[in-house]
Amino acid sequence: MGEDCLYLNIWTNAKTGDEKMPVLVWYFGGAFQWGYTAEMEFDGERLARRGIVVVTVNYRLGALGYLAHPQLTAEQPDAPCNFGPLDQQAGLRWVRRNIANFGGDPDNITIAGQSAGGGGVMAQMASKSNEGDFQKAVMMSGLFKNPYVRNEFFIPRTLRDAEKLGVMLFDELGVKTLEEARKLDAQFIRRTYSDRMINKGMMFTIVNDGIFCTGDPLEGFCDGTRSRVPVMAGNTGDEFFEFIHAENEDRLKELAEKYFGDSAEEFLSYPEAHIQYGQGYAPVSAPEMGVKAAFLAESRMADAKPCYYYRFVPDIPGDDHPGTFHSVDLWFFFETLAKDTRPFEGRHYDLARQMCDYWANFIKTGDPNGYDINGNKLHEWRCYTDADRAEMEFTSDGAVAGVENSSYTKFLLDHVK
Structure with missing residues (x-):
């Protein structure tokens, strides 16, 4: 660990510099x-074996990556945070060059990422300064929507x-000026x-600085102001559930009326609305809601781009x-199960190979369909749209x-704000 952290890693199976292989920036x-x-x-070895150049990009985190301060803004208004x-973005541009x-x-x-890395992909898609710098995007468990209340984190x-x-x-650090802060040890x-x-x-x-970031990236996806490229996105089955915080059925009814207005009675007619979860009711996957809401908005545009949900x-x-659990799918998409300590069996390795094949096809063409690494045709993966x-x-x-068969999910997507 250290301040000298802005490096990247490259896996390539190319023998010369003119092979023009597709590139993944992670x-x-x-x-x-x-x-x-x-x-x-x-x-990145398994993807590289499939004819893809894999690049994993490091970036600053926490206070050193996301700090904003009035003195910074005054000193460098063109890049205050x-x-x-x-x-x-610098890693992506290095790759371009x-x-x-x-x-x-x-x-x-x-460009692809998982969790906050998926949030980073959303931010890059929403930034006007990246137009034309990438041709496809993947967000794994990184696009969130709470159908009940506003989710502030992303x-x-x-x-x-x-x-x-x-x-x-700065107050916690015991300093008042940038000059003083810059003399502090990074670990401190x-x-x-x-x-x-x-x-x-x-x-x-x-931060919405009005320069790199000019608003909510999810809104940019839904209103078509993002970089309009094909997208693959999805979630694991047991991560990030949102729910209605209600101590009993009476309170659930009150909040349903608040959230859904005239449609509250229909909401309460679904058995899923009465499932108890944590300190409330009606659990629903926030990443599934986010991805599907964004994809539905995209599918309703005149020049809709392909969007694939998993x-x-x-x-x-x-x-x-x-x-x-959150992040477990990464071992499968990268086909790196052999590095994990869990007792995976043959079926898991088969699934990982299949998932990596779908991902590789998407990275190559913007369409996950086609053939696996052994030349076998993969099951058809259709786009998620309003009509299908x-x-x-x-x-x-x-x-x-x-095909989505939950009328409850459809109801929430139809009413999500």
Whole structure:
């Protein structure tokens, strides 16, 4: 760990610099606070064997990646904050300039990420300064929507609100000026931010600075102002459930009327609305809601781009009976199960190979369909649209194509604001 962190890693199977292979640029996750490119599951070898140049990009995190402060704004108004996303952008631009030397095609780039890395992909798609720099995008568990109340985490703060958090951090650090702050040890800044800010629920994240970021990336997706490229996105089955915070059925009814107005009675007619979860009712997957709401908005545009939805729901072995927890699908998409300590069996390796094949096809062409690494035709994966709400489920028995059959989910998507 160190301040000298702005590097990237490249896997290539090219023998010369003129092979024009498709390129994957990967942004890791970690809530914008943690993570690194060398996590074992991000080994790009299996994708490289499929004819893809894989690049994993490092970027600054936490206070050093997302700090805003009035003195910074005054000193560098053209780039006052968002250093983490700007690092991601710098990595992408480095790839554009240099990847041909590694056999890659600078005009066939897919940006992809998981969790906060998916949020980074959303931010890059929404930024007007990236137009034409990539041709496809993948967000794994990184696009969120709460159908009941506003989910603030992935909605950029205003610059002024972010600056207030920066002033608070300076107070915790015991400094008043940028000059004083720059003399501090980076590890001291990191520890102080972690102990005094994160542990109190005050995380630095992407900021609406009016330059790199000009609004909510999800809104940019839904209104068509994003970079209009084909997208693959989805979620695991057991991650990030939102619910209505109600202590009893009477309170549930009150909140349903608040959230859904004249449609509250219809909402309450669904058995799913009465499922108890945590401190409330009506659990629903926030990433599934986010992806599907965005894809429905895209499908209603005159020149709609292809959007492919997946859900990851196989059995995951282990004495802890983990379910399909957040991030577990990464071992499958990268086909790196052999590096994991869980007792995976043959069916898991078969699924990982299949998922990696779908991903590789999308990276190459913007369409996951086609053939696997052994030349076998893959099951058809249709786009998720308003007219055809097609899903691809990755199960213990492999990829299973289907259609959204939950009227409850359809109701929430029809009423989500």
